[in-house]
Amino acid sequence: MSMDLDAPMPLAAPAPTQGVTATILCADCGAPIDGMTAIDAKCYDCFKLTKDISLGIQREATLHFCRDCDRWLQRWVSASPESRELLALCLKKLSLNRTRIIDASFIWTEPHSRRVRVKLVVQQAVSEDKVMQQALEVVYVVAYQQCPECAKSYTANVWRANVQVRQKVPHKRTFLYLEQLILKHGAHRDTINIKEAKDGIDFFYSARNQAEKFVDFLNSVVPVRVKKSSELISQDSHTAKKSFKFTFSCEIIPICKDDLVALPISLAKQSGNISPLSLCHKIGTAIYLLDPYTLQTADISSPVYWRAPFGALADTKELVEFMVMDCELVGPTKGKWVLGEVELAKASDLGTNTKTYWTRTHLGGLLHAGDSVMGYMLSGTNFNNPEFEAIEQSNTYASRIPDVMVVKKHYPNRPRNRKRVWKVKRMAKDEGELLPKKADQERMDREFEQFLQDIEQDDDFRAGVQLYKQPKRHPHPDEMSMADTEDDDDDDGAPQVNMEELLDDFDELTMEDDA
Numbered sequence: 001m002s003m004d005l006d007a008p009m010p011l012a013a014p015a016p017t018q019g020v021t022a023t024i025l026c027a028d029c030g031a032p033i034d035g036m037t038a039i040d041a042k043c044y045d046c047f048k049l050t051k052d053i054s055l056g057i058q059r060e061a062t063l064h065f066c067r068d069c070d071r072w073l074q075r076w077v078s079a080s081p082e083s084r085e086l087l088a089l090c091l092k093k094l095s096l097n098r099t100r101i102i103d104a105s106f107i108w109t110e111p112h113s114r115r116v117r118v119k120l121v122v123q124q125a126v127s128e129d130k131v132m133q134q135a136l137e138v139v140y141v142v143a144y145q146q147c148p149e150c151a152k153s154y155t156a157n158v159w160r161a162n163v164q165v166r167q168k169v170p171h172k173r174t175f176l177y178l179e180q181l182i183l184k185h186g187a188h189r190d191t192i193n194i195k196e197a198k199d200g201i202d203f204f205y206s207a208r209n210q211a212e213k214f215v216d217f218l219n220s221v222v223p224v225r226v227k228k229s230s231e232l233i234s235q236d237s238h239t240a241k242k243s244f245k246f247t248f249s250c251e252i253i254p255i256c257k258d259d260l261v262a263l264p265i266s267l268a269k270q271s272g273n274i275s276p277l278s279l280c281h282k283i284g285t286a287i288y289l290l291d292p293y294t295l296q297t298a299d300i301s302s303p304v305y306w307r308a309p310f311g312a313l314a315d316t317k318e319l320v321e322f323m324v325m326d327c328e329l330v331g332p333t334k335g336k337w338v339l340g341e342v343e344l345a346k347a348s349d350l351g352t353n354t355k356t357y358w359t360r361t362h363l364g365g366l367l368h369a370g371d372s373v374m375g376y377m378l379s380g381t382n383f384n385n386p387e388f389e390a391i392e393q394s395n396t397y398a399s400r401i402p403d404v405m406v407v408k409k410h411y412p413n414r415p416r417n418r419k420r421v422w423k424v425k426r427m428a429k430d431e432g433e434l435l436p437k438k439a440d441q442e443r444m445d446r447e448f449e450q451f452l453q454d455i456e457q458d459d460d461f462r463a464g465v466q467l468y469k470q471p472k473r474h475p476h477p478d479e480m481s482m483a484d485t486e487d488d489d490d491d492d493g494a495p496q497v498n499m500e501e502l503l504d505d506f507d508e509l510t511m512e513d514d515a
Contacts, residue, residue, distance in 0.1 A: 039127050053124040054136045056097040063090070063116060063140045068150040076147045082106045090118050090140055099124045102133055116140040152206055153192040159204040160245055161211030165218065166200035167252040171315070172444065174256050174283065175201065176451045178222060179427055180465040187217045188427060195430040208246050215248050223286055223302035224250045253305055255280050255287050257454070257461070258319075258407050259312040260376050262387040263289075265394060267308055271298040276391050277401060280312075282460065292362045292406060295334040313385055316450070319374040321347040321410055325356055327367045340364020344404055347372065347412075361406040372410040379403035408457065420452070422467045422502050457495050469502045 022032030028046040039047050064073035071078050072089055079085035087104060099122045107117035118140065123133040152158040167174050182188050188203070190210040195202045205211045218224050227249040234243045255261060259280045268276040275291040278298070282288040286299040322344040329340045342364075344357045357379065367373065378401060383389075391397045455462050 037129075039130070047126075048132060051126060051132065053099060053126070053132055053134050054122060057094055057099065057120075057122070057136065057138075059136070059138055061090075061093045061138065061140050063093070063142050064145040065142050066147040066150055067144055068153075069147060071147060073145060073147075076149070081111070086116075087118070090116065090138070093140070094138065096122070107137065114142040116142060149192070149206060159192060159206060161205040161208045161248070162246070163203040163205070163211050163214050163218075163248045163250060164197070164200065165203070165224075165250045165252065166197075167254055168199055169254050169256060169312075169315070171256070171317075171447055173316075173447055173451060174222070174252060176448065177257075177283070177461075177464065178252075180424060181221050182217075183425055183427060184464065184466045185217065187214055190214075193430060194427060201429065211246060211248055215250060218250050220285065222283065223253045223305065225253075225302060225306050226250050253287060253302060255283070255312055256315065257281070257283055258316050260314040260405060261287075261289060262310070262313040262383075262385055262391060264308055264310060264387055265390055265397070267300070267304075267310075271300060272296065274298040275400060276387065276397055277313075277405070279405065279407060290337075290362060293360045293400070293402070295332055295337055295339055295362055297334075310387055311385075313383055313388055314376050316407075318376060319407060320377045321412070322357075322373050322375055322404065322406075323347050323350060324367050324369055324371045324373060326369055327364060329364045330360070333365075334362075336365075337362040338365035340367065342367055342373075342406065344373070344375070344406075346377075357403040359402045359404045359406060363406060363409060366409055372412050373406050374408055374410045375404045375406040377404060419470075420497075421470050421499070422497050423470050424452075424455075424465060424467060456497055462497070462501070467497060467502050469499075469504055 022034060024033060024035040024038065024041060025031065026033055026038075026043040026046055027041045028050075029043060031043050033043050035041070042050070065071075066073075066076065069076075069078075072086070074089050074092065077085065077089070079089060087106065091101065091104060101120060102123045103119075103121040105119050107119050109115050109117050116139070118138050119135065120138060121133055121135050123131055126132045165175075165178075188194065190205055190207075190213075191203050192206050193204040195204070203211070203214060205214070215226055219226070229247045229249070231245045231247070232242060233245055235241070257280060261278050261280055263271070263274075263276040263278065265276055268274050271289075274289060274296050275293065278289040278291050280287055281290045281297075286301045287305065289298045289300065290296075323346075325343040325345055327340055327342045329338060332339050340361055340363070342359060342361050344359065345355070346353070349355065359375075361367070361373075363373070391401065455465055455467070
């Protein structure tokens, strides 16, 4: 049974009133009716067939939709299909003319039809004591129109605020971690463009407050120093209105995780009298330092650092592989760190040189005889650093300089280009004219691989990164034996990422026919 949407829908037929006598006949059907209550000398049934209260309400309208940002033209708001927000947007397109809407609902249409059908039930007073309601259908045609924000994103030099993030180091390890923090918190949603630059990244915004919001985010995750500048674009001499472009320069402290740091002696005494020769074990809102000889920690905030800046004495490129010959625990523990004394030998000297080195390390609970570690070789190394020279000339700290500074445990048997069951997302950036050369691309690949290894080995480091499940690939039957062999080789005692920590990547979900 089909329902005529344009047919009148009375609330209720008037009940016959006792004691009311018929005085006239209906002008259409001739039925006796009361002339005092009749409308246009017609009975109720004839009147509702001739009266249309939906006159003046358009049956077709147009909705404008931006395909780039998925927003609708009503101050450009976001609304999902068949949502309350979209229904309110549709009703605002109608002119009702004293007609009140009683009910409104969507009628299902094909998603690709570019049509939105809405069923309305309207009500209007036809006399002093009688109301009438009627159902009708309105069809909206979806027209594509680009919003001003998206139009600016496709036009050069339309930004109003620029955030220049820089770190003067020869690698991109800090930016890889910062990129994951930005993706995790969605701090890049308001950008109109992200562009690679020398020693950093540029973020472009269409409004000043959006850039200030991003600068506040940077201050909450990494130690930065911010400088602000403005440039006058135009000025109206009649109304005194001015238009500016704003630039925020954010310089990250040039110290990275696992770097060897030589502090100024005065700053080391102010930071809890920690040893001036320390390791940077974490980067957050400050630099977090660790003395492997005593397990003492200290943090240096950004304002304190910029009052007396210093650089890294050595970075991860200068790490040397050592073999653990013996390990003994010497007592104190602090969280996951256990103080131990280890006897080390350079892995490159095994079989040719029997020289060993004794040192203390914070990894006493992880190391055993036969393990491999990565550390900095201080014995016989020349550093062109004024802070390190001051430490060597100091009567207090010169005797505390170790031969080797152990940084982390190393797993040499792990395959380099193995297949992981997880992945991380990357931001879409405009490289511009800074396309990497072949040598630079190989260096960037090594840095990204080292970043992935840090995620696997450090739980605290992994807490700031969102990991996603790698999409499953159905192997060919001939590849099954090879895959089983690779899985057996991965079990080398190295730390792994638990499957419970992985998120589903909904961007790559597709509808496939299992048949």
